[in-house]
Amino acid sequence: MSTVQSTEPSTAAFSVAPRAPEGIVLASSAAKRLAKLGAAEGKALVPRVAADGGGCSGFQYRFEVVETAEDDDLRIEADGQAALVDPVSVPFLKGSEIAYVDELAGAQFVVKNPNAASSCGCGVSFSI
Numbered sequence: 001m002s003t004v005q006s007t008e009p010s011t012a013a014f015s016v017a018p019r020a021p022e023g024i025v026l027a028s029s030a031a032k033r034l035a036k037l038g039a040a041e042g043k044a045l046v047p048r049v050a051a052d053g054g055g056c057s058g059f060q061y062r063f064e065v066v067e068t069a070e071d072d073d074l075r076i077e078a079d080g081q082a083a084l085v086d087p088v089s090v091p092f093l094k095g096s097e098i099a100y101v102d103e104l105a106g107a108q109f110v111v112k113n114p115n116a117a118s119s120c121g122c123g124v125s126f127s128i
Contacts, residue, residue, distance in 0.1 A: 022090050024076055027099035030109060031079035034100075038081075047109065048073065050086035051093055059092060061111050 038045045046069070050062045066084065069075065073084040076098070083098055097112040 022094040024074075024085055024090070024093050024095070025097050026076045026078040026081065026083050027097050027112075028079055029100040030083070030098050031081040032100070033109070034081040034083075035079070044082075046082055046084060047098075048084040048086065049089070049093070049098055049111065051089040063109055 034045055034047070045065050046067075048064050048066045048069075051059050052062050054060050069084050070086075072087045074087055074090065076083050076085060085093060092115065093111065093113060095114045098109065099112055100109050101107065
């Protein structure tokens with residue numbers, strides 16, 4: 001068995017693909033709306049998403065606009081916009097899409113959660 005060794009210095013050349021935490025993604029609809037709102041406000045708006053205990057189905061989504069991230073927040077990005085996810089909420093939001101919908105019933109940011117076994121009519125609370 002023979003081996004070949006290079007006399008040139010080796011440099012590791014690799015890149016890490018950006019990956020959303022546990023498959024949580026920011027939809028382009030949400031990114032577009034965040035860009036529009038940020039332009040109107042004159043600054044970037046960053047929503048922080050969490051799943052809290054409560055609501056009529058057991059858990060409820062919490063959206064808040066924050067100036068800075070918590071040290072352990074997870075950041076997801078799409079189309080130049082970002083959202084933060086509370087790390088404690090990741091198991092409940094695994095595989096979810098944060099989107100913006102503008103329908104007859106109203107316009108709002110929503111979480112499309114494949115883990116939710118049921119949700120209430122308003123879409124804010126869910127059960128697993």
